[in-house]
Amino acid sequence: MRIDRRSFLLALAGSFVAPAFASAADERLYVSSCTDAKGVNRVAVFSAEGGVMFSTALPDRGHDITLSPASNDLVVFARRPGDWAAVVDRSSGNVRTLIRSPEGRHFYGHGIYSRDGRLLYATENDIANGKGVLGVYDVGAGYSRVGEQPTHGIGPHDLAFVPGSEFLLIANGGIRTDPANGREIMNAGRMEPSLALIDPRTGEVKNKTEFGKELSGLSIRHLAMAPDGEAAFACQFEGEDMPQLVGLISKDGRARMLEMPDEDLARLDNYVGSVALDGGGRLIAATSPRGGMAAFWDRETEKYLGLAPLPDVCGVAAAPESGVFLVTSGNAGMRLATAESHDLARVSGSDLDSYMWDNHAEILRS
Structure with missing residues (x-):
């Protein structure tokens, strides 16, 4: 069912949107989608010290x-296949507007602003043709949709600008x-994963990296871009084999998978939900x-460092300290994970354990 924009915005007039703490000017803040104890879907801004700045209701x-990069706006995208994206003021938590995907398109859960904002x-998905597109929205015109470009693949998900380029x-x-059909895979056995480098202004593809028929079930989903232009990518595999699930791709399109022992790889259950780089x-x-x-x-060095267990862990973002990550769970709150020792420290004195955290966490303010 499609979300009615006017009704949702009117309903938010009575929704809880209230600061719960006064954030220090130098405190790192994060943002993530979540579900509260009453089953209400929300987006929340919080600190690693445990304070919640606001939590605002979402339609789903x-x-x-x-x-x-140019205003207080943040955009929360619906879980795929969704037809809405909420524009939220990141200072107050107020929902400014609701973007709707046009007929014949749906969102894939991710987006990014142009460098000038x-x-x-x-x-997005061109539903009739099964092709990926990049929807283009004019922020100054109230986020009206002004065009689209091809993503040169099927099922586009995450995206990131390459540093020093457009x-x-x-x-x-x-x-x-x-x-x-919900989240049903309509082309099982015929998937075509790829990493495409495109110019969003023209739709021209500069480079496209494909993984061959033997890895056609390796669905590439998420990215973490390094300052030098190399990106880590994370995958989910549809099939009975057990390929490596995390890789690196250089600026020139050279991809390689990162190795880990089979015993540890099996514990990932052919599914990686998010990937991040530490602050360094x-x-x-x-x-x-x-x-x-x-x-x-x-x-x-491409050296594997090990595993840290946390039930239903998915969201991950760099913590202020090098080598440490904030990780979020759908049923076990949050932890600060140290990569090289695999330690998991509970975020103490917080209200954060009362939320079921969704797939991704992003740094709101460093």
């Missing part, structure tokens, strides 16, 4: 969040879906909610 489950790009790296997951850009954390594990690598 949210997925990832992108932040404007004038445009919002969203990964090009976007897009993770084409390869999975075709239709909202009429050297260490990688990848999370598996199905396996209840966070895995770690050194990006520079």
